[in-house]
Amino acid sequence: MDIFQQTFRIGEFARFARVTIKMLRYYDRLGLLRPVAVDPETNYRYYSAEQLPRLNRIIALKDLGFSLDQVAEILEEGFTNEELKGMLKFKRQEIVKQIATEQERLNLLEAHLKQLDGKAEPLRYDVVVRPVAEQLIASVRRVISDHSNEVGSLFDTVETFVAKFNARAKLPPLAIAHHRAEDRVDAEVMVPVDRAITPEPPIQIYRLPAVDQMACVVHHGSYCDLKRAYEAFFEWAAASEVQTAGHTRVVYLRFGATEVGYHLPASFVTDNSEKYVTELQFPIKKVPKNDHSLT
Amino acid sequence: MDIFQQTFRIGEFARFARVTIKMLRYYDRLGLLRPVAVDPETNYRYYSAEQLPRLNRIIALKDLGFSLDQVAEILEEGFTNEELKGMLKFKRQEIVKQIATEQERLNLLEAHLKQLDGKAEPLRYDVVVRPVAEQLIASVRRVISDHSNEVGSLFDTVETFVAKFNARAKLPPLAIAHHRAEDRVDAEVMVPVDRAITPEPPIQIYRLPAVDQMACVVHHGSYCDLKRAYEAFFEWAAASEVQTAGHTRVVYLRFGATEVGYHLPASFVTDNSEKYVTELQFPIKKVPKNDHSLT
DNA sequence: TGTATACTCTCCCCCAATAGGAGAGTCAAG
DNA sequence: CTTGACTCTCCTATTGGGGGAGAGTATACA
Structure with missing residues (x-):
């Protein structure tokens, strides 16, 4: 030894x-x-x-x-210095991304805190940001009276059309308000389909684009209270320093006497509204500002 | 139903x-x-x-x-809003800390990249930052000639003293250069002990303080090349934007014909120097500067 | 009514980088 | 020879699920 x-x-x-x-x-x-x-x-x-x-x-x-x-x-492996530098730079990218996510999380948290501030009762709504995939839909668009039940019949039209082709995708129906003015609203109602079927005016078939950053709020109860969900979102948006970046989608998860994804009954207006479940989807983007956190 | x-x-x-x-x-x-x-x-x-x-x-x-x-x-649990806010604030602290660590990691990486820059061959030294615990030591301090082997005999003195009490802790011996000028160096050599024994001048017994941020470089080979390890550290320190914050400790992990932790033989100067293993420990602190990354 | 297809179930293993502990064996000193 | 400190392997647990096997189920279509 x-x-x-x-x-x-x-x-x-x-x-x-x-x-x-x-x-x-x-x-x-x-x-x-x-x-x-x-x-x-x-x-x-x-x-x-x-x-x-x-x-x-x-x-x-x-x-x-x-x-x-x-x-x-x-x-x-005997990496050369150049290879090693490449790996380090890649790693650096990863860390920068990591810090960005943490910063994002921090912003969310700050927003939540601000929202909580000065309120006695717990929050009723939770805003969740998630990507939403592209979907193929059949839609019809019309200017209608805000308080009529014309939306119901529009859905009826599209659902009936889609049913003929048996092309209904198992996803909830949704609507977009393109423009709103004095009790009149330019509404588009959409029904997901699982393949491209031939459109027939006024029904259009197209791909509703994916949204990377979609802020979602689920509302449970009558549509009368839906504005609370809107308020909750806007409050959150102000605190989070984000802006809306596109039309708000209203997704009907449960409405009337039927579940989403199936044919709309005529009894759309019967007041079982306390059971309704609706999701508001807001495409968002960050408010541009100077960010000192990263170089 | x-x-x-x-x-x-x-x-x-x-x-x-x-x-x-x-x-x-x-x-x-x-x-x-x-x-x-x-x-x-x-x-x-x-x-x-x-x-x-x-x-x-x-x-x-x-x-x-x-x-x-x-x-x-x-x-x-039905937490009140106040309780919830408390939890959120605690969480915020955690995230801030998390971001700080990531930022630190990023700095390290940048330093490594800078150090690599312009060099063809891979780095010989790795600087590792770690906390070092407090340790009880027996030491003797004297101004000696830089190139003499007086250090060896100083170690001999202390080791012999400690051996009398059978109080040798199983940790490597180390040295600190308090002051250096023109071939003369004010050196203190230290030997870890596992309990407080009665000092006997010139030997002192005291607690070498813990250091939270200790930059460590291990050098393998003759002491003649030790300056390369110093250079590597100072290069790293410049790139990392840290300053030294205390005396450099030289830890003798393997030296002469003996392992650390055991009695020093008289054959200290025999040239088996290519087997020596020495660790340089630099207490560091960050260079104060404006940090935009956290509020 | 049979079948094809899509859906769902439970169960088990996998990830990263350790920490903790059980139970058995080993080393060194007194 | 004993005692205490040390070490070994093996097992489990952590977080938040993902992947897949093998078996059973629902539904539409012929």
């Missing part, structure tokens, strides 16, 4: 390197840092001081945010 | 809510969101549109960074 091959047992080595024993065993198992010797009888691991630089490199890379798999790869 | 109790199967409900089926089943298992009905024969889960607000609340809270356990707690 060369005296220079003198070695440490795992606990001592861990103390010197300021890592835990568990980590050393784990790195051994991964093949990241093998002990210089293992007693075949006792399975005791023996480490040498010369392994400290390698361990330090492992920890340095780990601290930079690389996974242990990636660390292993970097240590094994 | 009341027609208003009409329900969705899990797939349809998942589509409407834009969550995965797996998530719904998982939330069911956690008791976060139970289906309104489960067929006792088939175990099919049936959901109602009225559950969407609750699901949305779950998702909103999750998006704020709460764990599902916490979400469950918030939903079950």
Whole structure:
């Protein structure tokens, strides 16, 4: 035994390197840092001081945010400096993105706090931001009286048309108010379809575009109270410093005496309104402003 | 069956809510969101549109960074608004801290990139920042000639003294250069002890303070090359925008013909220097500057 | 009425990077 | 020889689900 091959047992080595024993065993198992010797009888691991630089490199890379798999790869493959720089730059992108999400989360939280401020009772509405996929729809658009039940008959028209082709997709019907003025509203009602069927005026078939950032609020109860949901959204939007970026979609998840996705009955106006479930969807974008958080 | 109790199967409900089926089943298992009905024969889960607000609340809270356990707690316990605000503020602290760590990681990465820049061969040294615990040590301090081997005999003195009390802690010996001028250096050599023994001049016993942010560089090889490790650290420090904040500690992990933690032999100067392992420890602090990333 | 297809169920394993602990064996000192 | 500190392997748990197997179910269509 060369005296220079003198070695440490795992606990001592861990103390010197300021890592835990568990980590050393784990790195051994991964093949990241093998002990210089293992007693075949006792399975005791023996480490040498010369392994400290390698361990330090492992920890340095780990601290930079690389996974242990990636660390292993970097240590094994003899990457050139240029390749390494490429990886670091990629990692940097990831971290920047990560910080952005955290910042976003922080904004959400601040908005929530602001909304809570000065209110005694808990919030009734939760605004959730999610991407919404593109969907193929059949629609009809008309200027109607705001307080009539003409919307119901419009839905009836489209649903009947779609039913003829048996092309109803299992998604809820929705509506958009393109323009609103003095009790008149330019409304478009839409019914999802599962394939492109031939349109027949006034019914159109097209793809309702996907929205990446859609703020959604679910309202439960009569339509009379729907404005509360709108108010809740606008309050949230002000606190979150976002703007609407497109038409609001009103999604009818449950209405009248029927579930969404099925044919509308004539009894649309019977007042079972306390059971209605409606989702408001607002496409949003951030209010442009100077952001000091990232370079 | 009341027609208003009409329900969705899990797939349809998942589509409407834009969550995965797996998530719904998982939330069911956690008791976060139970289906309104489960067929006792088939175990099919049936959901109602009225559950969407609750699901949305779950998702909103999750998006704020709460764990599902916490979400469950918030939903079950009827927290007052004040309590909820407290929790949100606590969460905010956590996120701010999280962002700070990510920012720190980013700085590290930038430093690494800068260091890599313009160099062809891979880096020889890795700087690792870690906390170092307080340790009780026996030390002796003297102004000695820089190139003499007086350090060796100083260690010898202290180790011998400590050995008398059998108080040697299993940690490596270290040294600090308090002042250096023209081939003369005011050096203090230290040997860790595991209990307070009575000092005997010139030997002192005291607690070497803990350092929260210690930049560590391990050097492997002859002491002649140790300056390269210093250079590597200072380069890193410049790129990381940190300053040293205290005396540099030189930790002798392997030296001469002996491992650390044991008695120093007289053969200290025999040239087996290519096997030496030395760690330089630099207490650091961040360079104060305006930080726009956090309010 | 049979069948094809889409849907759902439970159960089990997987992810990353460890931490904690059980139960057994080992080392060093007194 | 004993005692206490150390080490070993193996198992479990963490978070928030994803993937898939194998079996059963609902529904539409012929």
